[in-house]
Amino acid sequence: MKSVCATFLFLGIVAFFVTCTHPHEEAPVQTPYPLVIPPFFPPMDIPATNPLTVEGVNLGRYLFWEKKLSGNNTMSCGTCHMPDHGFSDSARYSTGIFGDVGNRQAMPLINMGWSTTYFWDGRSVTLEQQVSEPITNPIEMAENWETALVELANNPIYPPLFYKAFGSTEVTKEGVVKAIASFMRTMISANSKFDKQRIGQYVFTPSEFNGYTLFLTEGGSPDQVPGGSFGADCFHCHGFGAMQFSDYLFHNNGLDASFTDLGRGAISGSIFDNGKFKTPTLRNIELTGPYMHDGRFTTLEQVIEHYNSGGVPSETIDPFMKFTTGGLQLSEQSKADLMAFLKCLTDTSFIHNPAFSDPHE
Numbered sequence: 116m117k118s119v120c121a122t123f124l125f126l127g128i129v130a131f132f133v134t135c136t137h138p139h140e141e142a143p144v145q146t147p148y149p150l151v152i153p154p155f156f157p158p159m160d161i162p163a164t165n166p167l168t169v170e171g172v173n174l175g176r177y178l179f180w181e182k183k184l185s186g187n188n189t190m191s192c193g194t195c196h197m198p199d200h201g202f203s204d205s206a207r208y209s210t211g212i213f214g215d216v217g218n219r220q221a222m223p224l225i226n227m228g229w230s231t232t233y234f235w236d237g238r239s240v241t242l243e244q245q246v247s248e249p250i251t252n253p254i255e256m257a258e259n260w261e262t263a264l265v266e267l268a269n270n271p272i273y274p275p276l277f278y279k280a281f282g283s284t285e286v287t288k289e290g291v292v293k294a295i296a297s298f299m300r301t302m303i304s305a306n307s308k309f310d311k312q313r314i315g316q317y318v319f320t321p322s323e324f325n326g327y328t329l330f331l332t333e334g335g336s337p338d339q340v341p342g343g344s345f346g347a348d349c350f351h352c353h354g355f356g357a358m359q360f361s362d363y364l365f366h367n368n369g370l371d372a373s374f375t376d377l378g379r380g381a382i383s384g385s386i387f388d389n390g391k392f393k394t395p396t397l398r399n400i401e402l403t404g405p406y407m408h409d410g411r412f413t414t415l416e417q418v419i420e421h422y423n424s425g426g427v428p429s430e431t432i433d434p435f436m437k438f439t440t441g442g443l444q445l446s447e448q449s450k451a452d453l454m455a456f457l458k459c460l461t462d463t464s465f466i467h468n469p470a471f472s473d474p475h476e
Contacts, residue, residue, distance in 0.1 A: 143279050148172050148297070153305030154314050156358045159228040165243065165293045167300060170279040175298025177276060178291055180473040183266045185256040187212050192249070192295065193473060195221045198466045201399035202302065207410035215254035218376060220410035223403045225396055225465070228300035229357045235392045235408045236382045237365060242296040247288075260288045267291070304398050304465035305358070312459070319459070325449070326456025334443045347422070347445060347453050351435040352394045360397035360460065366433040367391045369426020370407060378408065380431075390431050401461045415457060419450050 148167040152158060161167055178184065179192045195209040196202040204221035211217070219235050227233075233245035249255045250263065267273045267286045274284035281290050311317035319327060330353075332346025352368075353360045365379040367390040374380075380389035392408040406412040412421065425442035426432070445453070465471075 142282055143170070145170050145280070145282075148301065150301065151303075153303065153310065153358070156305065157229070159300065161228070161300065162241070162243075165296060167297055168280065170276075171281075171294050171297040172301050174273075174276045174280040174290075175294035175296070176471070177272065177474055178267075178295050179298050180475055181267070183270065184250050184258055184263050184291075185212050186258045186262075188266075190256050192246075195249075195255075196224050198471060199402070201225060201402035201466060202471075203403040205404075207405050209255070211252075211254045212257050213254075217254060219408050220405060222393075222395060223399065224299060224302055225304050225398050226359055227302065229359055230361075231363045232393060236379050237393055238382045242299060243292050246292050246295045246299070263291075264288065302465075302471055304462045306464045307398070307462040308459035310462070320455070322452045322455040323459055324456075326452035326454065327459075329445070329449055329453050330456055335437060336444070339441070340437055345444070347419075347449070348435070348437075348443060349422075349453075352433075353397050361394040363394065365391040365393055366435070367429060367431045369421075369428070369432050369436045370411070372427050372429050374429075376409065387431060390429060391433075397457065398460050399462055399465065401458050402466065415454060416450075419445075419453060423450065 146169040148169050148171070150159065150161075150167055165171075182188045182191045182194075184191060190212050193202075195204045197205065199205075201223045202225060203223035207220060208217045209221050222235060227242055227245075230242075231240075233239040233242065234248075239245040239248065250258050251260065264286050273286055277286055277290055278284045280294060281287075308317050308319075308323070312319055326347075329347040330349045332348070332350075333342045333344045334340070334346050334348030335343030336345065337343045352362050352364070352366055354362060356362055365388065367378075371390065374390040377389045379391040379393075380386060382388075395403075400406075400415065404410075404413060404415065406415070406418050412418050423443045423445050425440060426436050
């Protein structure tokens with residue numbers, strides 16, 4: 116009997132000291148993030164291994180704008196993904212911390228939670244994979260994880276934020292990647308004129324409506340192209356799909372006759388993928404220039420004229436580029452109307468959303 120009492124007394128003393136000396140070790144309450152799916156959007160596929168929480172998203176916002184994730188503490192994710200440019204880079208090629216220049220235009224971070232692959236060549240298949248790569252890329256942020264984690268751990272703001280998000284004050288690579296990916300999944304743009312028109316809050320002008328019609332209409336003359344209806348022929352690759360104006364597939368859209376950048380072909384190893392790149396979203400396209408994987412076009416007018424001209428034939432040119440001889444033959448008014456519709460995809464509330472702004476400022 117005495118041994119039993121002594122055992123309970125010992126356990127009580129241990130419990131007292133644990134409770135009194137380590138009250139912060141109690142498991143934090145993690146709040147499910149109230150993600151609002153916009154009208155007509157499909158559900159977002161959120162991995163079970165990285166559930167969306169208020170605490171995780173908040174940590175991710177701090178880390179997205181954290182310059183200590185770069186080798187010389189001068190660059191954050193937001194450096195090359197600027198809000199005013201639809202969270203893309205205004206430069207043709209982004210410049211890394213040592214002055215090295217890349218060879219592709221930084222893709223905009225818009226509605227990433229609905230994408231199925233990432234980067235122009237689709238080399239990452241999860242958002243978590245995409246987040247990790249620029250940090251260690253030698254011509255981008257050029258940081259090593261060991262140094263980054265030490266610097267974050269020594270910053271008094273991060274251990275408590277990690278504790279709230281993941282239940283531990285330990286700063287880990289997995290936590291960094293998960294948090295930034297969670298934050299990026301909340302970067303939703305769905306308040307453009309197009310979106311408002313879909314729910315009856317906006318009426319297209321005659322020019323915008325004609326551009327919308329051209330966008331959805333098969334291109335080419337009916338006497339030259341089966342089904343041709345003198346349209347702009349945009350919908351094949353930029354159809355509404357998941358409401359992102361991208362099919363998330365890889366296409367050769369007639370930029371070059373031969374390729375210095377193999378694009379998807381360098382990842383798949385197939386010669387049939389050479390010169391193919393991921394279809395970018397057209398949301399906020401007015402803001403995200405320069406355009407194409409290599410930023411060769413500085414204006415939307417140049418982009419429209421590229422497709423109007425028919426592009427350049429090559430061995431892997433997409434079947435939808437049917438007009439490599441003769442082009443679409445759009446009139447000047449039709450091109451202006453198409454431009455008017457594309458500007459209906461601009462969402463200024465997205466780029467000015469304080470929830471996406473730099474919390475360090």
